[in-house]
Every structure is written in C-alpha cells, then in structure tokens.
Amino acid sequence: MRVIAGSARRVPLKTPEGMATRPTQDRIKETLFNMLQYELADCVFLDLFAGSGGIGIEALSRGAGQAVFVEQEERAVQIVRENLKAARLEEKAVVMHCDALTALKRLEGKYRFDYIFMDPPYDQGLERQMLEYLKNSAMIDKQSTIIIEASLETDFDYLDAAGYVLEKEKRYKTNRHLFVYRGE
Numbered sequence: 119m120r121v122i123a124g125s126a127r128r129v130p131l132k133t134p135e136g137m138a139t140r141p142t143q144d145r146i147k148e149t150l151f152n153m154l155q156y157e158l159a160d161c162v163f164l165d166l167f168a169g170s171g172g173i174g175i176e177a178l179s180r181g182a183g184q185a186v187f188v189e190q191e192e193r194a195v196q197i198v199r200e201n202l203k204a205a206r207l208e209e210k211a212v213v214m215h216c217d218a219l220t221a222l223k224r225l226e227g228k229y230r231f232d233y234i235f236m237d238p239p240y241d242q243g244l245e246r247q248m249l250e251y252l253k254n255s256a257m258i259d260k261q262s263t264i265i266i267e268a269s270l271e272t273d274f275d276y277l278d279a280a281g282y283v284l285e286k287e288k289r290y291k292t293n294r295h296l297f298v299y300r301g302e
Contacts, residue, residue, distance in 0.1 A: 119172055122148050124179030126205035133170040134194045146290055150265070151176055153288070153297075154233070158182050161232035164225075164257075166218045166248065171198035173235050178207045186212045186229065188221040218244065222251050231257050237267040240293075246276065249298075253281045258300055266296045 119131040160183040165174030168187040195215045202208040238244035285297040
C-alpha cells in the first residue's frame with residue numbers, strides 16, 4: 119500500500135497484520151479519489167473504521183484541510199499514527215482510539231464533515247447503525263457526502279426510509295462504494 123497522489127505521493131503505508139482490517143486496494147482507492155479529486159480542497163474528512171488510515175491519508179495528501187481517523191484496534195491506531203508521520207500529515211489529523219459510535223458521539227458539536235468514509239467489517243449492520251446516528255447529527259448537512267465501502271451482498275434497501283439519497287454506486291469485483299447524502 120502507498121499514497122497514490124498529492125503531497126505524500128508514493129509514501130509507503132504500513133498495514134496491520136491479520137484479517138482485522140481490509141486495506142482498500144490501490145486500484146480501488148485510485149478510482150475512488152478520481153471521483154473526488156476536484157472537491158477535496160480544504161474539506162474536513164472523517165475516516166471511520168480507519169484501519170491503516172490509507173483513505174484519510176490519501177484525502178489529506180490530495181488537499182483535504184483536516185481529517186479525523188477513528189479506529190478501535192490498538193495496533194491499527196499505532197499504524198495510523200506511524201503512517202501519518204511518514205506522510206508528514208500528522209498536524210492535519212486527529213486520531214481517535216475508540217469504537218465508531220462512541221467517536222461520533224464525542225465529535226458531535228465539534229465538526230461539520232464534508233466527507234465521511236466508512237469501511238466497517240462487512241455484513242454486521244454497522245453501516246446502518248452509523249447512518250441511523252448521523253441522520254439527526256449536526257456533523258453533516260445536505261452537502262455532506264457519506265461514502266460506504268461494503269460487500270456486494272450488503273442490503274441498503276433501507277436508505278430511502280432512513281432519510282438518505284443514494285447519489286451513485288461504484289461496483290468492483292468483491293465490494294462496492296455507495297455515495298449517499300442526507301435528504302431534507
């Protein structure tokens with residue numbers, strides 16, 4: 119894994135050993151950021167279930183003004199910090215060592231995010247839990263984009279009833295990205 123573009127281009131990124139995290143492949147990360155590239159300047163980015171921090175670091179490298187990284191696994195949190203230091207982006211980052219729902223509650227009233235990226239463990243319903251919390255949160259507004267990385271099998275039929283609009287979906291061989299925003 120590496121940073122693909124921007125100020126930290128080509129910086130190698132460490133990843134936690136084992137199956138606790140699934141780092142987003144470079145090819146998929148490049149496709150994702152090609153879709154976002156003109157909208158990242160000075161944005162505030164939340165990387166939920168951050169793993170190695172590769173997505174949030176890519177956003178910072180490409181011009182995001184600030185990123186918050188949320189990860190509950192201790193070793194992964196250490197790796198996020200090491201990767202931020204290697205990319206020389208630690209001054210633009212906040213790293214939180216806790217579960218995602220606790221982090222959202224702690225962040226309430228402190229941030230308004232332009233982008234929230236979440237890549238939770240697949241098929242555990244955590245996407246829905248995060249979206250349920252965010253639907254009434256001041257951390258997002260109608261212009262905020264939530265990007266969800268999920269398995270191809272994950273059911274999102276509830277989005278409309280939960281108050282979200284699916285803007286677009288990008289499918290890959292084994293997973294997909296959904297781009298949603300809160301309808302009002």
